[in-house]
Amino acid sequence: MAFKLTDYEAYDFANRRHIGPSPREMADMLKVIGFKTLDDLIDATVPEQIRQKAPLDWGPAMTERDALFHMKQVASKNKVLTSLIGQGYHGTTTPAPILRNILENPAWYTAYTPYQPEISQGRLEALLNFQTMVTDLTGLDIANASLLDEATAAAEAMAMAKRSGRSKANNAAFFVDQYCHPQTIEVIKTRAAPLGIDVTVGDPADLEAGAVFGAIFQYPGTYGHVRDFTDQIAALHEHKAIAVVAADILSLALLKSPGEMGADIAIGSTQRFGVPMGYGGPHAAYMATTDKLKRAMPGRIIGVSIDSRGNKAYRLALQTREQHIRREKANSNVCTAQALLAVIASMYGVYHGPDGIKAIAQSVHRKTSRLAKGLESLGFKVSPEVFFDTITIEVGALQGVVMAAAVNEGINLRKIGNDRVGISLDEQTRSETIEAVWRAFGGDMKDDSEANREYRLPEHALRESEYMTHPIFHKNRAEAEITRYMRRLADRDLALDRAMIPLGSCTMKLNATVEMIPVTWPEFGNLHPFVPADQAAGYLEMIDDLNDKLCQVTGYDAISQQPNSGAQGEYAGLLTIRGYHAARGESHRNVCLIPTSAHGTNPASAQMVGWKVVPVKADDKGNIDVADFRDKAEKHGDNLAACMITYPSTHGVFEETVTEVCALTHQYGGQVYIDGANMNAMVGLSRPGDIGGDVSHLNLHKTFCIPHGGGGPGMGPIGVKAHLEEYLPGHPEYGTAVGPVSAAPFGSPSILPVSWAYCLLMGGEGLTQATRVAILNANYIAESLKGSYDILYSSDAGRVAHECILDTRPLDESAGVSVDDVAKRLIDNGFHAPTMSWPVAGTLMVEPTESEPKDEIDRFIRAMLDIREEARAIEEGKIDPENNPLKNAPHTVADLVGDWDRPYSREQACYPKGAFKVDKYWSPVNRVDNAYGDRNLICSCPPMSDYEDE
Template identity: 55%
Template sequence: MPVLDKKPVAARINVLSSFLERHIGLNSKDQNQCLNVLGHADLAQFISEIVPADILDSSPPKGSFPEGCSELQALDELRLIAVQNCVRRSLIGLGYHGTATPAAIHRYVLENPGWYTAYTPYQAEISQGRLEALFNFQTLISELTGLPISNASLLDEATAAAEAMSLAFAINKSSDRSRFLVDSDVLPQTLAVLRTRAEPLGICLEVSEPRLFELNDEVFGILLQLPGRSGKLWDPSDVIAKSHNVDALVTVAIDPLAQVLLAPVGDLGVDIAVGSVQRFGVPMAFGGPHAAFFATKEIFKRQIPGRLVGQSVDADGEPALRLALQTREQHIRRDKATSNICTAQVLLAVIASFYAVHHGPSGLRSIALKVLRFRAQLENCLIQLGYSLVKMVRFDTVEVFADNALEVHKLAEEEGVNLRVLPLGASVNDAKGFGITFDELTDQKELDTLHKILANAIGKPIESVEITNFNLESLLPEIPLRTKNWLTQPAFNLHHSETEFLRYIQRLVAQDFSLIHGMIPLGSCTMKLNAAAELAPISWREFSALHPFAPIDQSKGYQKLVLDLESWLALLTGFAGVSLQPNAGSQGEFAGLLVIRAWHKSRGDFHRNVCLIPTSAHGTNPASAVMAGFKVVPITCDEYGNIDLEDLAKKAEAHSSQLAALMVTYPSTHGVFEPRIRDICDVVHLHGGQVYLDGANLNAQVGLCKPGSYGADVCHLNLHKTFCIPHGGGGPGVGPIAVAAHLISYLPGHPLANCGGNQGIGAISAAPFGSAGILPISWMYLRMMGAEGLRQASSIAMLSANYIAHRLNPFYPVLFKGLKGLVAHECILDLRPLKKIAGIEVDDIAKRLMDYGFHAPTVSWPVAGTLMVEPTESESLEELDRFCEAMISIRAEIKAIELGDFDALDNPLKRAPHTLGAVTAEEWDRPYSRAKAAFPLIEQRKNKFWPAVARIDNAYGDRNLVCSCNTFEEFNEL
């Protein structure tokens, strides 16, 4: 018998190939060619012309930062970390449940780069696939809740509940109402996030049993949990009616699986329904990412947070989907925004929607009934064995307080089962009770194991327990139940064979442009390579199947992973501490500002409430500042796009005693390194303020300069931008914060985990480490790149951006440049003159780029009428040139309009994009050729991505808002 080689795979490979060479798109020859075009001798000299000398590091991070390595070596090392996690069967519940992701969804969605490398569907004509999947998601939520308007997902259940509280507060703000009443049976993480959100806004949070709520004209809203943390179900109709009598809005946090059986809460009069679809096929993943939902009445459609998919029509009169009511975006409303949410959980919402398509309404009902049946059997077991149970109607959970609780937990541990420890937050050794929550994975064998544990713990024999009369009404007495057919839309009833299901998934993804098709040159969004080796570990069971509140000794692998990332990110940014809890960039902004606020309060500076924000800042910055309780004071920018230092000094002086913080994006949102960033920080510190640095543009800094070293006190990092977590069609995201030493004590904590500082602010997200399940992606990226590789990546990102700026500047002037005529990692192309000379808008160019096989750069932000281009370090010279040639060719088309060769209104730009159906139609009535429309570049005849629909009429869709699918009856009438 041969002897097995037990050494790691990497140790058995003679030659280890470098990951760096695959991540960076420009080889050494291409780099030299770009440098020659730009007139520079070498890369280091080129970078020294861009990054201010007083902040440029001469060498990459030292200390404990690892050197780069191959994919195989990194995977081997991460596997050794993963196996330190002990994955046991967790029946803890508390909003996190075992679930079975259908294999077809796992393979064709979760692991399909066509789904996970797409961007937010702002360019809807090339995003119809994921828009339809999100439309299905919204339909599912509306059908579950009985509420007509549902958004396309939020971050997690706790933050969704906080968004509901904020909406209710904003609507009633003029009436001086400040009390918000919360169900005492609410999930603990939800209550923690509510407390964090409420305090800066002056909201008085009161927790009690709902039937004891003291309702009066000071109450603006209430939150119920149905079923409650304890599993309790009850009819809330009376409480809802009494709340409405005092004009308080009612929010209910629901379990979507329970809602399959229960009467839709909208039918009971609820104003807002929130929750998480984690148990619809999305792994627990140590707490995230998971898609939350937010459904409400139509009257609140303009206040609903996040994104909303609506149906409209295209230029050919065909149905088409797009994001509706986009004027609600934060970069337009700024400090008037109702929310700072900028990241959804699109990929997870898509998975959940396909889960519903896969099972259909009857399949979902079967799963819910199975869970209910096993819960009923468990109750009978407990009663038969003599355990004392509080009499109540339950769905999937039973909580028991008993003298033998410690023994129950001990025996469960021996069987490889985690139960909920009661009271919450206690250690097992201090347990006074236990909780058991069933889920989709529960079967008769598991119930028998629990029966044995409970019997042995109490010292009684096991007797068979059967439910002879399984009747829904008898198991859920006096509970309003669902009586009407639901989820009758074709999407949820026509794709139940795997053949049809697979074809449906592939038909949708074929309508989406992603990084598999070409560059997505979005400024400020950093659409770089999401390598397969980085994504592979998120499917490992050791990472995907762990409950976030499992005993701490079962998560040693995650603890190591978190420690590595916190350490590496701190080294890269020059800060002393990091929190990975914020699960989006917007949440990182909010967390960073709350940390600053807490520090001021600890020093007795309760009066510091002014936040200075440049007019060039990211749109979420002002909204985050208002959420954190600050008053926003804008700072102007000069003609070069830099912060006006004179205006900053003047405003800082005027508000000196109240100054709390400055929010600055660096490099600036205008795509340049402001030369006086140290002076900017010094001015703020001189007046007692703190500097918050928005790290959205960190891809120009990693390995080259450190925010913590040149004056920033807090920085949020977008792991879904700079550190390779894919955008997933608009989410998931991770937005950790890094802080200076004096702020470490204030990093966010969590009620059910040991994390954060000793004076930490409250929880920011539902899970202690936010979207922990995708942290392995960034770990792999950092481990494979190493410090030198990261420095190289930042340098090449700036080289590529300047190459594009140089090539396109003669055709589209670059709006902002640094002191030496160079940009940072992105450039802004000024298209505004084209409107005057040819009647061409920026949107016309964005749509025409689709015909050339490109996703448009960022449109009209931060300056209206411009395109902001960020190529990243991952694109090849061939792709950079292809984009430049497309833009130059479009400029020639615009010139033809100027000269009268094209009609001013009927030309390839105004009629773009051109669909396959339009080009192959029997009749062609346009004054330019079909070839010009569809194949503006010769090579496209062999490789063409076709837009799924023609140009969409957004205004029509907003006037005729449709946010869910047609039923079979409505479908047949079309």
């Protein structure tokens, strides 16, 4: 049959990019489901009463060339100056091998959170390196991998101190060093207010240790002071209070570590370890603590365990902190880490090693010393006397003149008060930069790096202990060596560049290459978050345009881009509702109704804003039990603050009672929070703001194509109705009355070009088609697997939304095959397992997304059908119930070539029907022993002999 151009007209606006199945394949899939057209399927799936009236329309979709040209024009409106503002953000150089082989490599940025450890061994090792580097530099016992930014890490440390401290002042105040970065102080205040924590900001010299349950100190301080907090920490410990140190990680190569001062917790940012400033993020924050506090630490921790053959294997440790288990009793609602950025920072440590890190720190300090000496020669008073990389200069009435002169030299300095200027140098600072700063202050000198090599570090705080002694930080000096190391780690993982990742509710869709290209443009990557607004005109134009499009998508009136994860978006949304109630004199409203099927971060977020969580039952079909909801709304009516619901439901169904639930909440004075996790089933078809939502967060790392990066970065902006707009999170840099939830004004803006490009490339019509095809793909899987697996929930019309739940519990009853067995057998087939045991224990929730072509979906279907037949062989007594392909999965190359005494063939073990024959993915380890890892908690790099044994 001759090729016809018309075959592709139906989705030409997608440019063969985001829509996986061709029109012909869609027609074939529709036949299987029993529909003639895609319109018919959508009409049968999405209730008429919630359908949006007008189509999405912001003009025609752009071609790749036009989109990149347009984005470059906007990006060029940003003025990229050399920013010496400091305040926790620094210029840094991403080593070229790391830039090309990790940041720009889909094998790293398209991976999912390592909940399936067997297929995550590469990034788990990289994150274990991160933890080891952090524990060494901070002098503490254990670190996580990682948190969102330094300010939120500080707030998490405050909450951790409140939980862990045994001070008699446990209900009193938390002390904050007045020399902490301003954004850190403000985020701490935001987090403290709903929890009833008083925040005392003051000079550490005036600390009353008996009056607080904990304290945080900045090291070095935001204005450059380097203080040894040993005495203050000892005083805190006398009163059983907790000491936190926010430490610049590069300075710790030269300065006494927080652990050596006696600190209980250390936090900070690893941004200056090779991660561009990006106008504020994303960057990986770190947290380290003592062994006795490890179970109170939020975030993810990588641990060392063994597999079923006794070989070393990595995994996520301390799993009991997961929000889905602890819900409102969770330590935190932290869900997204900054895994990709932590990997970059860890590779920066591996690349440079301890000697290189120390050399960079020494160079930065010597440059700062030369700068200070020159300014002093010009007659300016420079403080402090001793410093690491930051100085403060008294300029009096000349402040405006100096700042303007610096900008004319292409340099941003920090305005402090009305009479001082702050300067922070970094590894990118050149002699020309120092000379330009001197000119801004009226000097005309040449920088002589050889003649001026003095140090102005405090003698009492110099570091004497070793760090980064593990061989992993010493063996990758040559570029060939580290490039091969990164490649080996990537080859151990399974990411979207290899296969479909059909995770329910996680929306692992295409992160198109063209959308990723602008992220590493210097116009987006090299801006400090606190530059003057006129230098960020391109960023502000992009954010405004993206916000306008997201308002049209959601039906809301305003968007805040500040939350830098979905969990942060939940928290910010609930804070917005809380502020609204308080402004109306209804601060007593503190009850939040949450369905039992809700995401685990929902109740944790409600707890963090000081609310009481009241669970609402689900009915036999998995929908919200409206009668139970009505009873509880009425019972708590006077105190009802909000309800939190997910739409479509967590069970993958468009519930027709959603408008009734929203109306009941409003009837009793509450606000409706609609979790945006499942927006990929709504875009262009239904808007949360139209069906009764007052606020929603959007997972840009799901619906709008920002890659997951192995567990972060993410963005969770919130949309609100007009009556809530004035209560959105603000930022001190913009003089707003409402406090911030993240360190930077716009969260992690350097990844927003991905979502913006997605909207430009697809247009409103394309985004709507993406939603329609996501629903098609999910229904095709559900229909194809019916009879072999029960589809747990569907609408009255028998349809699912964009995901479906496969019930594998009957296999456990008939054949002893657990949901874990099915998940691990899918690894042999070359797939990441769907979401396991959530929202229903013992089931798999499958979401194929619109990106997956029919061939890949069919391969998954073959794999699931083959697994069912293997279970049937157990049921019929044809194979040993304990020694079979399902129980022994995943199978490795060592299994294939080693001695074989199993009652099934090597071919059946290693080449099941879903696996590729030539491009077979091999799990690097057998099934990981989680129980062993919990009993033997090791969270830093194992000895080098283990690597040599491999």
